[in-house]
Amino acid sequence: MLIINSPACRVRSLQAHSVLDKTSSCKSQCRLDIILTEVRVLVPCAHINNMKLTIAIPALNEEDSIISIIERTLAAREYIIANSPVTELDIAVVSDGSTDQTVERASKFRDRIRLIVFPKNRGYGAAIKEAWRESDAELLGFLDADGTCEPRFFANLCSALAKENLDVVLGCRLNKDSKMPVVRLVGNTMFATLLSLLANSSVRDTASGMRVVRRPSLRHIFPLPDGLHFTPAMSARAMMSGVLSIGEVNMPYNERVGESKLHVMKDGIRFLRVIMEAAFLYRPSRPLALFGLFCATLAAAIMASPILYYIQNKSVQEWMIYRFLVANLLGTTAVLSGCTAYLAKQMTRVAIEQEVGAERSLVDSLFNGASSWIAPVCLVGFGSMLVAGSFFEWWKTGHTLEHWSRFIVMTFCFATTITILLTKGVDQVLSLLRERVHYWREIDMVGPSPGTLAQLANNVEAWAPIETGPEVKHP
Numbered sequence: 462m463l464i465i466n467s468p469a470c471r472v473r474s475l476q477a478h479s480v481l482d483k484t485s486s487c488k489s490q491c492r493l494d495i496i497l498t499e500v501r502v503l504v505p506c507a508h509i510n511n512m513k514l515t516i517a518i519p520a521l522n523e524e525d526s527i528i529s530i531i532e533r534t535l536a537a538r539e540y541i542i543a544n545s546p547v548t549e550l551d552i553a554v555v556s557d558g559s560t561d562q563t564v565e566r567a568s569k570f571r572d573r574i575r576l577i578v579f580p581k582n583r584g585y586g587a588a589i590k591e592a593w594r595e596s597d598a599e600l601l602g603f604l605d606a607d608g609t610c611e612p613r614f615f616a617n618l619c620s621a622l623a624k625e626n627l628d629v630v631l632g633c634r635l636n637k638d639s640k641m642p643v644v645r646l647v648g649n650t651m652f653a654t655l656l657s658l659l660a661n662s663s664v665r666d667t668a669s670g671m672r673v674v675r676r677p678s679l680r681h682i683f684p685l686p687d688g689l690h691f692t693p694a695m696s697a698r699a700m701m702s703g704v705l706s707i708g709e710v711n712m713p714y715n716e717r718v719g720e721s722k723l724h725v726m727k728d729g730i731r732f733l734r735v736i737m738e739a740a741f742l743y744r745p746s747r748p749l750a751l752f753g754l755f756c757a758t759l760a761a762a763i764m765a766s767p768i769l770y771y772i773q774n775k776s777v778q779e780w781m782i783y784r785f786l787v788a789n790l791l792g793t794t795a796v797l798s799g800c801t802a803y804l805a806k807q808m809t810r811v812a813i814e815q816e817v818g819a820e821r822s823l824v825d826s827l828f829n830g831a832s833s834w835i836a837p838v839c840l841v842g843f844g845s846m847l848v849a850g851s852f853f854e855w856w857k858t859g860h861t862l863e864h865w866s867r868f869i870v871m872t873f874c875f876a877t878t879i880t881i882l883l884t885k886g887v888d889q890v891l892s893l894l895r896e897r898v899h900y901w902r903e904i905d906m907v908g909p910s911p912g913t914l915a916q917l918a919n920n921v922e923a924w925a926p927i928e929t930g931p932e933v934k935h936p
Contacts, residue, residue, distance in 0.1 A: 512549065512600075513547070513549040513550070513551065513596075514550050514601075514615065515592065515600070516534060516550065517592030517601070517603040518531070518603070518604050518605075520554060520556055520557065520559060520563050520567070521563075522560060522561045523606040524561040524563050526607055527554070527563050527567050531554060535552065535570070535573055535574070537612040537613040537615070541612075541615050541616045541619070543616075546619060546620065551598060552573070552574040552575065553574065553592035553596065554570075554574055555577040555579065555589070556579060557585065557588040558582030558583065577591055577592060584686070584688045585687070586691025586694075598676070600622070600674070600675065601679075602673040602674070603670070609714055610712065610715075611713060614671065614712045614713075618673045619673055621708060621710050627708045629673075629674050629682075629708075630672060630673050630707070631666065631672035631710075632671040632672065633666040633709040633710060633712060648729055649665075649667065650665075652732055652733070652736060656700055656736055658747070658751075659701070659739075659748065660700035664707060664709050666709060667692070667696040667736075668692045669709070670692060671712065674695075678699075681702050681816060682695055682698045682699060682702070682705070689731070690735045697740070698742075698743070701739050701740065703743075742809070742813075745805035746802035746805055746806040749798050749805060750798070753794070754795070756791045756794045756795040757791070757792065757795035760795060763791070766781075767784055767785065777866050782869075785865075785869045785870075786869065792873055796876075800881065800883075800884040803827075804888065808891060810891075811891055811894050828881075833885065840877055841874065841878050844870070844875050847870055847871045847874075848867055851863030851868075
């Protein structure tokens with residue numbers, strides 16, 4: 462157990478397994494190094510200066526623009542301090558394995574910036590995190606080295622962060638003054654729309670390369686990936702976490718200098734992956750419920766024709782068995798998705814209740830309380846009614862001629878009932894676990910109360926061995 466205390470924040474329960482076998486020692490050690498790096502970003506070695514801003518500038522083969530962006534950022538230092546709550550500004554340029562003249566040209570400014578050089582490429586996100594790790598600033602920002610963003614705009618971002626009490630603020634490139642290529646404009650809009658559907662808040666530019674973050678907020682955002690998907694991953698986690706607030710400010714965006722490092726397809730898939738990962742971490746019920754709703758809608762569409770035919774003719778045609786079977790499969794899938802969504806939500810409450818909240822919704826009432834038994838009872842009653850006559854016919858004659866459609870509907874009713882009852886059982890287990898975790902979390906945070914200590918003492922005393930005198934040995 463690694464426990465680190467700091468004036469800014471406290472990180473607990475970071476477990477690192479020290480027993481490494483021969484086949485996995487290198488991989489495990491690498492993972493441990495990554496975890497410790499994340500911790501150092503969260504907890505700087507020096508005391509945090511509340512009004513200091515660090516601007517990280519990751520650069521990979523940016524020899525054409527690196528001098529310009531450094532000069533512009535240095536020139537913007539006095540403007541940022543004069544027009545925002547920032548009182549001190551630190552600039553860190555990180556060469557992410559550059560093989561051109563990026564390091565040599567940035568070295569000319571060593572007396573006014575921090576220059577960090579990676580011998581090999583580690584990734585866009587890794588470069589930013591390294592610059593943040595070596596900083597003692599409260600406000601952590603980053604800026605692309607391609608010359609697309611204006612460094613003076615950090616004054617607007619920091620002012621908005623302080624005025625609106627935000628945890629994360631980003632510069633939005635999707636506005637009338639933007640010169641973003643059409644392909645990236647469409648992609649960013651699609652990702653923003655998807656995130657808005659999955660989260661409780663919305664931003665228009667989830668992959669903005671210019672933003673400011675409060676250091677204490679990182680404990681709710683980390684771990685973050687090392688690649689270019691660092692920015693959408695941060696946006697997704699900030700939007701879905703119940704304890705963080707995120708905002709954006711429109712900013713001008715120019716055409717980049719040099720060749721873009723972004724690959725539309727490869728990085729687009731990575732962006733989608735990290736968004737879905739955040740969704741399943743904080744809001745797993747959203748994607749699962751949407752999938753269940755899609756299956757239910759499709760099942761209803763397939764059964765529309767047989768239902769209308771039955772209403773008009775009091776029977777169904779034989780060829781409709783295919784619709785019944787497919788609709789039965791889709792309907793069962795919808796029920797399973799809905800129940801899984803509910804259980805996934807309860808699991809997140811057990812693990813990260815502080816971030817997702819504990820407010821109960823309408824769906825919770827469907828699985829708790831006396832009213833939660835209405836649906837199972839009705840389904841069992843309706844399903845039994847459909848085949849009751851067939852059962853008695855079979856009991857008397859040894860066979861039945863009931864139509865197959867009734868048995869398909871009956872199996873759906875019974876399968877749904879069984880799924881709901883199993884969900885209620887697992888929900889009860891998760892409720893007990895949540896209560897237990899909450900109990901130990903309170904003890905861990907504030908220490909045991911006198912009553913708890915007395916109770917623990919009584920438990921120990923009750924289970925202590927009773928002294929009965931010297932041991933008697935039998936032959």
